[in-house]
Amino acid sequence: MEKLAEMLKAKKLKVTPQRLAIFGILYNTRNHPSAETIYKALQPTHPTMSLATVYKTLDTLKKSDLVEELNVGEDSFRYDATISPHPHAICLKCNSVEDLDTKVLDNITSEIQDETDFDIISEKLYFYGYCKKCKTSK
Amino acid sequence: MEKLAEMLKAKKLKVTPQRLAIFGILYNTRNHPSAETIYKALQPTHPTMSLATVYKTLDTLKKSDLVEELNVGEDSFRYDATISPHPHAICLKCNSVEDLDTKVLDNITSEIQDETDFDIISEKLYFYGYCKKCKTSK
DNA sequence: ATGCTTGCAAACGCTTTGCACTCTG
DNA sequence: CAGAGTGCAAAGCGTTTGCAAGCAT
Numbered sequence: 001m002e003k004l005a006e007m008l009k010a011k012k013l014k015v016t017p018q019r020l021a022i023f024g025i026l027y028n029t030r031n032h033p034s035a036e037t038i039y040k041a042l043q044p045t046h047p048t049m050s051l052a053t054v055y056k057t058l059d060t061l062k063k064s065d066l067v068e069e070l071n072v073g074e075d076s077f078r079y080d081a082t083i084s085p086h087p088h089a090i091c092l093k094c095n096s097v098e099d100l101d102t103k104v105l106d107n108i109t110s111e112i113q114d115e116t117d118f119d120i121i122s123e124k125l126y127f128y129g130y131c132k133k134c135k136t137s138k
Numbered sequence: 139m140e141k142l143a144e145m146l147k148a149k150k151l152k153v154t155p156q157r158l159a160i161f162g163i164l165y166n167t168r169n170h171p172s173a174e175t176i177y178k179a180l181q182p183t184h185p186t187m188s189l190a191t192v193y194k195t196l197d198t199l200k201k202s203d204l205v206e207e208l209n210v211g212e213d214s215f216r217y218d219a220t221i222s223p224h225p226h227a228i229c230l231k232c233n234s235v236e237d238l239d240t241k242v243l244d245n246i247t248s249e250i251q252d253e254t255d256f257d258i259i260s261e262k263l264y265f266y267g268y269c270k271k272c273k274t275s276k
Numbered sequence: 277a278t279g280c281t282t283g284c285a286a287a288c289g290c291t292t293t294g295c296a297c298t299c300t301g
Numbered sequence: 302c303a304g305a306g307t308g309c310a311a312a313g314c315g316t317t318t319g320c321a322a323g324c325a326t
Binding site: 069126129 | 207209210211225227230236238239240241242243246247249250253254255256257258259260261262263264265266267268269270273
Protein backbone atom coordinates (compact mmCIF):
# COMPACT_ATOMS: atom_id res chain seq x y z
CA MET A 1 0.00 0.00 0.00
CA GLU A 2 2.94 2.23 0.73
CA LYS A 3 4.06 1.58 -2.79
CA LEU A 4 0.86 2.89 -4.29
CA ALA A 5 1.18 6.13 -2.35
CA GLU A 6 4.68 6.54 -3.72
CA MET A 7 3.44 6.00 -7.24
CA LEU A 8 0.80 8.68 -6.80
CA LYS A 9 3.31 11.10 -5.34
CA ALA A 10 5.70 10.43 -8.20
CA LYS A 11 2.97 11.67 -10.51
CA LYS A 12 2.40 14.69 -8.27
CA LEU A 13 -1.05 13.54 -7.33
CA LYS A 14 -2.46 14.11 -3.87
CA VAL A 15 -2.73 10.93 -1.87
CA THR A 16 -6.26 10.38 -0.63
CA PRO A 17 -7.89 7.28 0.84
CA GLN A 18 -10.20 7.08 -2.16
CA ARG A 19 -7.36 7.14 -4.66
CA LEU A 20 -5.44 4.52 -2.76
CA ALA A 21 -8.48 2.28 -2.56
CA ILE A 22 -9.34 2.54 -6.26
CA PHE A 23 -5.78 2.27 -7.47
CA GLY A 24 -5.25 -0.58 -5.03
CA ILE A 25 -8.07 -2.58 -6.51
CA LEU A 26 -6.75 -2.16 -10.01
CA TYR A 27 -3.22 -2.87 -8.97
CA ASN A 28 -4.02 -6.07 -7.15
CA THR A 29 -6.43 -7.77 -9.50
CA ARG A 30 -6.21 -8.93 -13.07
CA ASN A 31 -9.94 -8.80 -13.60
CA HIS A 32 -10.03 -5.47 -15.43
CA PRO A 33 -13.09 -4.23 -13.58
CA SER A 34 -15.50 -1.54 -14.70
CA ALA A 35 -16.14 1.62 -12.68
CA GLU A 36 -19.31 0.06 -11.34
CA THR A 37 -17.48 -3.07 -10.28
CA ILE A 38 -14.83 -1.06 -8.49
CA TYR A 39 -17.51 0.96 -6.79
CA LYS A 40 -19.31 -2.12 -5.54
CA ALA A 41 -16.09 -3.77 -4.43
CA LEU A 42 -15.35 -0.76 -2.25
CA GLN A 43 -18.79 -0.47 -0.73
CA PRO A 44 -17.95 -2.63 2.32
CA THR A 45 -14.79 -0.74 3.20
CA HIS A 46 -15.63 2.70 1.84
CA PRO A 47 -19.39 3.00 2.12
CA THR A 48 -19.44 6.76 1.64
CA MET A 49 -17.51 6.80 -1.60
CA SER A 50 -19.58 7.88 -4.56
CA LEU A 51 -19.57 6.51 -8.06
CA ALA A 52 -18.67 9.97 -9.30
CA THR A 53 -15.48 9.81 -7.30
CA VAL A 54 -14.61 6.51 -8.88
CA TYR A 55 -15.02 8.04 -12.32
CA LYS A 56 -13.09 11.17 -11.45
CA THR A 57 -10.30 9.16 -9.91
CA LEU A 58 -10.07 6.81 -12.85
CA ASP A 59 -9.88 9.81 -15.10
CA THR A 60 -7.06 11.27 -13.03
CA LEU A 61 -5.13 8.01 -12.97
CA LYS A 62 -5.67 7.60 -16.68
CA LYS A 63 -4.26 11.03 -17.42
CA SER A 64 -1.20 10.20 -15.36
CA ASP A 65 -0.70 6.92 -17.21
CA LEU A 66 -1.17 4.86 -14.10
CA VAL A 67 -4.27 3.22 -15.49
CA GLU A 68 -5.38 2.18 -18.94
CA GLU A 69 -8.96 2.33 -20.17
CA LEU A 70 -10.16 -0.69 -22.15
CA ASN A 71 -12.92 -0.72 -24.75
CA VAL A 72 -13.70 -4.33 -25.21
CA GLY A 73 -17.04 -3.64 -26.86
CA GLU A 74 -19.27 -3.69 -23.83
CA ASP A 75 -21.45 -0.77 -22.92
CA SER A 76 -19.03 0.30 -20.21
CA PHE A 77 -15.29 0.77 -19.99
CA ARG A 78 -12.97 -1.49 -18.07
CA TYR A 79 -9.74 -0.45 -16.41
CA ASP A 80 -6.31 -1.92 -16.07
CA ALA A 81 -3.37 -0.80 -13.93
CA THR A 82 -0.85 -0.35 -16.69
CA ILE A 83 2.46 -2.07 -16.18
CA SER A 84 3.54 -2.64 -19.73
CA PRO A 85 1.60 -2.78 -22.98
CA HIS A 86 0.02 -6.17 -23.45
CA PRO A 87 -2.84 -7.62 -25.45
CA HIS A 88 -6.14 -8.56 -23.88
CA ALA A 89 -8.26 -11.63 -24.47
CA ILE A 90 -12.02 -11.36 -24.08
CA CYS A 91 -14.00 -14.53 -23.59
CA LEU A 92 -17.21 -14.57 -25.62
CA LYS A 93 -18.82 -16.93 -23.18
CA CYS A 94 -17.98 -15.76 -19.66
CA ASN A 95 -17.04 -12.20 -20.68
CA SER A 96 -13.83 -12.34 -18.72
CA VAL A 97 -10.99 -10.11 -19.82
CA GLU A 98 -7.55 -11.48 -19.24
CA ASP A 99 -4.03 -10.43 -20.05
CA LEU A 100 -2.51 -12.40 -22.87
CA ASP A 101 0.90 -13.71 -22.08
CA THR A 102 2.67 -13.83 -25.39
CA LYS A 103 5.82 -12.55 -27.00
CA VAL A 104 4.46 -12.72 -30.50
CA LEU A 105 3.51 -9.08 -30.51
CA ASP A 106 6.68 -7.68 -29.02
CA ASN A 107 8.14 -6.24 -32.17
CA ILE A 108 5.11 -5.60 -34.28
CA THR A 109 4.95 -1.91 -33.50
CA SER A 110 8.33 -1.17 -35.01
CA GLU A 111 7.63 -3.50 -37.90
CA ILE A 112 4.40 -1.76 -38.70
CA GLN A 113 6.17 1.53 -38.31
CA ASP A 114 8.57 0.50 -41.05
CA GLU A 115 5.83 -0.66 -43.37
CA THR A 116 3.42 2.21 -43.11
CA ASP A 117 3.24 5.97 -42.95
CA PHE A 118 1.78 5.92 -39.48
CA ASP A 119 3.66 7.03 -36.35
CA ILE A 120 2.62 4.65 -33.60
CA ILE A 121 2.52 5.92 -30.04
CA SER A 122 0.45 3.27 -28.33
CA GLU A 123 -1.70 0.30 -29.12
CA LYS A 124 -4.69 -1.63 -27.90
CA LEU A 125 -4.97 -5.22 -29.02
CA TYR A 126 -8.06 -7.25 -28.31
CA PHE A 127 -8.59 -10.90 -29.11
CA TYR A 128 -12.04 -12.40 -28.84
CA GLY A 129 -12.71 -16.05 -28.37
CA TYR A 130 -12.93 -18.65 -25.64
CA CYS A 131 -10.83 -18.80 -22.50
CA LYS A 132 -9.24 -21.89 -21.07
CA LYS A 133 -12.23 -22.61 -18.87
CA CYS A 134 -14.88 -22.03 -21.49
CA LYS A 135 -13.38 -23.55 -24.60
CA THR A 136 -14.10 -27.07 -23.50
CA SER A 137 -17.76 -26.40 -22.83
CA LYS A 138 -18.49 -24.06 -25.69
CA MET B 139 -25.61 -0.73 -55.75
CA GLU B 140 -26.90 -3.92 -57.24
CA LYS B 141 -24.06 -5.65 -55.54
CA LEU B 142 -25.09 -4.44 -52.11
CA ALA B 143 -28.62 -5.76 -52.60
CA GLU B 144 -27.16 -9.13 -53.49
CA MET B 145 -25.06 -9.14 -50.36
CA LEU B 146 -28.10 -8.41 -48.24
CA LYS B 147 -30.12 -11.12 -49.94
CA ALA B 148 -27.30 -13.58 -49.46
CA LYS B 149 -27.68 -13.00 -45.74
CA LYS B 150 -31.43 -13.38 -46.02
CA LEU B 151 -32.05 -9.81 -45.08
CA LYS B 152 -34.87 -7.80 -46.57
CA VAL B 153 -33.66 -5.20 -49.02
CA THR B 154 -34.92 -1.77 -48.04
CA PRO B 155 -33.85 1.67 -49.24
CA GLN B 156 -32.61 2.47 -45.75
CA ARG B 157 -30.43 -0.59 -45.55
CA LEU B 158 -28.98 0.03 -48.98
CA ALA B 159 -28.23 3.62 -48.09
CA ILE B 160 -26.53 2.84 -44.80
CA PHE B 161 -24.64 -0.15 -46.09
CA GLY B 162 -23.70 1.85 -49.16
CA ILE B 163 -22.10 4.58 -47.11
CA LEU B 164 -20.04 2.11 -45.17
CA TYR B 165 -19.12 0.17 -48.24
CA ASN B 166 -17.94 3.14 -50.20
CA THR B 167 -15.96 5.10 -47.68
CA ARG B 168 -12.95 4.30 -45.60
CA ASN B 169 -13.79 6.90 -42.95
CA HIS B 170 -15.26 4.52 -40.41
CA PRO B 171 -18.14 6.81 -39.56
CA SER B 172 -20.24 6.78 -36.39
CA ALA B 173 -24.00 6.27 -36.42
CA GLU B 174 -24.47 10.01 -36.06
CA THR B 175 -22.17 10.69 -39.00
CA ILE B 176 -24.01 8.20 -41.17
CA TYR B 177 -27.30 9.75 -40.16
CA LYS B 178 -26.15 13.24 -41.10
CA ALA B 179 -24.64 12.07 -44.34
CA LEU B 180 -28.00 10.64 -45.35
CA GLN B 181 -30.08 13.66 -44.37
CA PRO B 182 -29.93 15.25 -47.84
CA THR B 183 -31.01 12.13 -49.69
CA HIS B 184 -33.08 10.42 -47.01
CA PRO B 185 -34.54 13.23 -44.91
CA THR B 186 -37.15 11.04 -43.24
CA MET B 187 -34.78 8.41 -41.98
CA SER B 188 -34.48 8.33 -38.23
CA LEU B 189 -31.40 7.84 -36.13
CA ALA B 190 -33.07 4.82 -34.56
CA THR B 191 -33.23 3.19 -37.96
CA VAL B 192 -29.53 3.77 -38.43
CA TYR B 193 -28.83 2.04 -35.14
CA LYS B 194 -31.19 -0.82 -35.85
CA THR B 195 -29.78 -1.31 -39.30
CA LEU B 196 -26.20 -1.24 -38.07
CA ASP B 197 -27.13 -3.81 -35.49
CA THR B 198 -28.68 -6.01 -38.16
CA LEU B 199 -25.67 -5.70 -40.44
CA LYS B 200 -23.36 -6.37 -37.55
CA LYS B 201 -25.15 -9.56 -36.65
CA SER B 202 -24.87 -10.72 -40.25
CA ASP B 203 -21.15 -9.98 -40.29
CA LEU B 204 -21.50 -7.40 -43.01
CA VAL B 205 -20.32 -4.63 -40.75
CA GLU B 206 -17.84 -4.42 -37.90
CA GLU B 207 -18.22 -2.21 -34.87
CA LEU B 208 -15.09 -0.37 -33.76
CA ASN B 209 -14.31 0.79 -30.24
CA VAL B 210 -11.52 3.23 -30.72
CA GLY B 211 -11.98 4.84 -27.33
CA GLU B 212 -14.33 7.64 -28.29
CA ASP B 213 -17.69 8.06 -26.64
CA SER B 214 -19.44 6.55 -29.66
CA PHE B 215 -18.87 3.55 -31.85
CA ARG B 216 -17.61 3.65 -35.39
CA TYR B 217 -18.48 1.22 -38.14
CA ASP B 218 -16.60 -0.48 -40.91
CA ALA B 219 -17.86 -2.59 -43.79
CA THR B 220 -15.90 -5.72 -43.10
CA ILE B 221 -14.01 -7.19 -46.00
CA SER B 222 -11.20 -8.93 -44.17
CA PRO B 223 -9.79 -8.50 -40.70
CA HIS B 224 -7.33 -5.63 -40.58
CA PRO B 225 -5.86 -3.36 -37.93
CA HIS B 226 -6.95 0.24 -37.54
CA ALA B 227 -4.85 3.30 -36.94
CA ILE B 228 -6.30 6.18 -34.98
CA CYS B 229 -4.70 9.60 -35.30
CA LEU B 230 -4.38 11.36 -31.96
CA LYS B 231 -4.43 14.73 -33.66
CA CYS B 232 -7.14 14.65 -36.31
CA ASN B 233 -9.03 11.67 -34.86
CA SER B 234 -9.16 9.96 -38.21
CA VAL B 235 -9.46 6.21 -38.27
CA GLU B 236 -7.78 4.52 -41.17
CA ASP B 237 -7.16 0.96 -42.23
CA LEU B 238 -3.61 -0.15 -41.71
CA ASP B 239 -2.11 -1.78 -44.72
CA THR B 240 0.38 -4.23 -43.35
CA LYS B 241 1.19 -7.88 -43.53
CA VAL B 242 2.95 -7.98 -40.21
CA LEU B 243 -0.09 -9.21 -38.39
CA ASP B 244 -1.14 -11.87 -40.85
CA ASN B 245 -0.06 -14.86 -38.83
CA ILE B 246 -0.21 -13.60 -35.30
CA THR B 247 -3.53 -15.18 -34.51
CA SER B 248 -2.33 -18.70 -35.08
CA GLU B 249 0.97 -17.94 -33.38
CA ILE B 250 -0.80 -16.66 -30.29
CA GLN B 251 -3.08 -19.65 -30.45
CA ASP B 252 -0.04 -21.89 -30.18
CA GLU B 253 1.44 -19.96 -27.30
CA THR B 254 -1.58 -19.55 -25.08
CA ASP B 255 -4.62 -21.38 -23.79
CA PHE B 256 -6.99 -19.00 -25.53
CA ASP B 257 -9.12 -19.97 -28.52
CA ILE B 258 -9.17 -16.94 -30.79
CA ILE B 259 -12.22 -16.29 -32.94
CA SER B 260 -11.73 -12.69 -33.91
CA GLU B 261 -9.55 -9.73 -33.13
CA LYS B 262 -9.58 -5.96 -32.96
CA LEU B 263 -6.26 -4.25 -33.24
CA TYR B 264 -5.93 -0.53 -32.70
CA PHE B 265 -2.80 1.55 -33.08
CA TYR B 266 -2.77 5.10 -31.79
CA GLY B 267 -0.41 7.75 -33.06
CA TYR B 268 -0.07 10.26 -35.84
CA CYS B 269 -1.20 9.82 -39.41
CA LYS B 270 0.78 10.76 -42.47
CA LYS B 271 -0.74 14.22 -42.63
CA CYS B 272 -0.41 15.02 -38.95
CA LYS B 273 2.97 13.60 -38.06
CA THR B 274 4.87 16.43 -39.66
CA SER B 275 2.95 19.10 -37.78
CA LYS B 276 2.58 17.40 -34.43
C1' DA C 277 -51.27 -11.50 -46.40
C1' DT C 278 -47.84 -11.70 -42.88
C1' DG C 279 -44.16 -10.65 -40.59
C1' DC C 280 -40.19 -7.72 -40.65
C1' DT C 281 -38.81 -2.74 -40.93
C1' DT C 282 -39.44 2.05 -40.12
C1' DG C 283 -40.06 6.32 -37.51
C1' DC C 284 -41.21 8.79 -33.58
C1' DA C 285 -40.76 9.67 -28.84
C1' DA C 286 -39.74 8.12 -24.55
C1' DA C 287 -36.72 5.46 -21.74
C1' DC C 288 -32.19 3.70 -20.43
C1' DG C 289 -27.56 3.32 -18.63
C1' DC C 290 -23.06 4.92 -18.36
C1' DT C 291 -20.55 8.91 -17.56
C1' DT C 292 -19.98 13.83 -16.57
C1' DT C 293 -20.85 18.15 -14.27
C1' DG C 294 -21.95 21.87 -10.68
C1' DC C 295 -21.53 23.14 -6.31
C1' DA C 296 -20.75 23.19 -1.39
C1' DC C 297 -17.99 20.81 1.89
C1' DT C 298 -13.65 18.52 3.22
C1' DC C 299 -9.06 17.37 3.26
C1' DT C 300 -4.13 17.24 1.56
C1' DG C 301 0.28 19.32 1.27
C1' DC D 302 -4.47 28.18 4.33
C1' DA D 303 -5.09 27.62 -0.53
C1' DG D 304 -6.22 24.78 -3.80
C1' DA D 305 -7.44 20.24 -5.06
C1' DG D 306 -10.54 16.22 -4.08
C1' DT D 307 -15.02 14.40 -2.54
C1' DG D 308 -20.04 13.46 -2.46
C1' DC D 309 -24.54 14.30 -3.85
C1' DA D 310 -27.92 15.12 -7.17
C1' DA D 311 -28.96 16.49 -11.59
C1' DA D 312 -27.84 16.73 -16.28
C1' DG D 313 -25.80 14.88 -20.66
C1' DC D 314 -25.40 11.95 -24.40
C1' DG D 315 -25.11 7.88 -27.15
C1' DT D 316 -27.92 4.05 -27.73
C1' DT D 317 -32.09 1.15 -27.12
C1' DT D 318 -36.96 0.14 -26.87
C1' DG D 319 -42.19 0.17 -27.52
C1' DC D 320 -45.54 0.67 -30.56
C1' DA D 321 -48.32 1.94 -34.57
C1' DA D 322 -47.95 2.43 -39.43
C1' DG D 323 -45.67 0.95 -43.74
C1' DC D 324 -43.33 -2.12 -46.77
C1' DA D 325 -40.75 -6.41 -48.75
C1' DT D 326 -41.42 -10.93 -49.99
